[in-house]
């Protein structure tokens with residue numbers, strides 16, 4: 601039998617915050633946003649300290665997570681908390697112009713010089729960062745520069761493109777995850793390979809109703825979308841399909857009135873855009889998680905986040921790595937190298 605918990609119960613159970621204890625590992629969460637990744641780490645018992653430039657995102661982090669978030673414009677010399685086991689985060693990456701100006705790790709507009717500098721100065725046992733999958737292609741040389749830098753700091757560096765749907769998130773969201781460790785890292789096993797949760801599982805009754813402040817698509821939006829779908833050779837209309845996981849939730853398709861916007865078709869034929877709670881559910885935030893700030897700020901926090909369920913799967917692997925005496929594997933690798 602293909603048994604699974606109803607989606608909201610699953611999220612609720614998985615992302616319950618444990619009662620804090622004194623022996624939690626401390627984690628620096630850089631470019632922390634609203635704490636999607638942070639929530640996943642807190643759910644397995646880490647204590648995360650967030651660093652984030654935006655006031656509303658910090659407020660969301662502090663409101664929902666037991667630990668704190670410092671509002672700060674991070675730079676490569678920012679002071680952070682000492683004694684951490686891990687540094688995690690989602691550094692913003694400036695897309696490079698095709699015609700050059702590739703300053704790489706010297707580009708001060710970019711989050712990576714700050715991230716790498718924190719790793720260099722605070723020497724965590726393990727490092728994890730997230731970025732769009734395009735970083736492996738459009739910014740390949742820059743990515744290789746980052747990998748080499750981390751290797752020169754004594755880490756083994758591995759990366760994977762993970763699909764959030766394989767970890768119980770009702771969304772086909774592919775992102776690049778990169779881990780720098782000292783030996784013995786294991787990527788999380790997929791938890792939902794054959795029967796992922798669908799958009800319908802996540803939205804439930806909400807998908808058939810129109811809240812009072814619904815944003816309905818206007819006639820001109822309908823026409824715009826039609827043209828967009830023809831131009832992009834879209835075979836199925838890109839309205840939300842309730843029987844499968846949703847397409848990727850981004851700031852742009854939650855917030856902006858674009859051809860790509862996420863919208864539901866109601867039983868009476870009208871189409872409306874998603875609400876904050878619907879976007880949050882598709883990203884696997886539990887219903888108790890409250891976003892702060894204006895509606896568009898809330899959409900941005902949601903679209904930018906690592907889905908907490910995926911964050912939790914990664915956090916479990918980080919915990920297993922820290923608890924399993926990675927030093928032993930380091931020794932084993934050293935012995936193997938000497939034997940060769």
Ligand SMILES: C[S@@+](CC[C@H](N)C(=O)[O-])C[C@H]1O[C@@H](n2cnc3c(N)ncnc32)[C@H](O)[C@@H]1O
Nearest residue numbers: 631632633634635636637653673674690905906
């Ligand atoms: C991709 S989002 C991070 C999402 C987060 N990991 C999560 O799971 O919710 C990147 C964040 O970096 C923040 N940011 C950008 N530049 C920053 C800076 N110089 N200092 C601090 N935060 C910054 C942005 O405001 C944004 O919230």
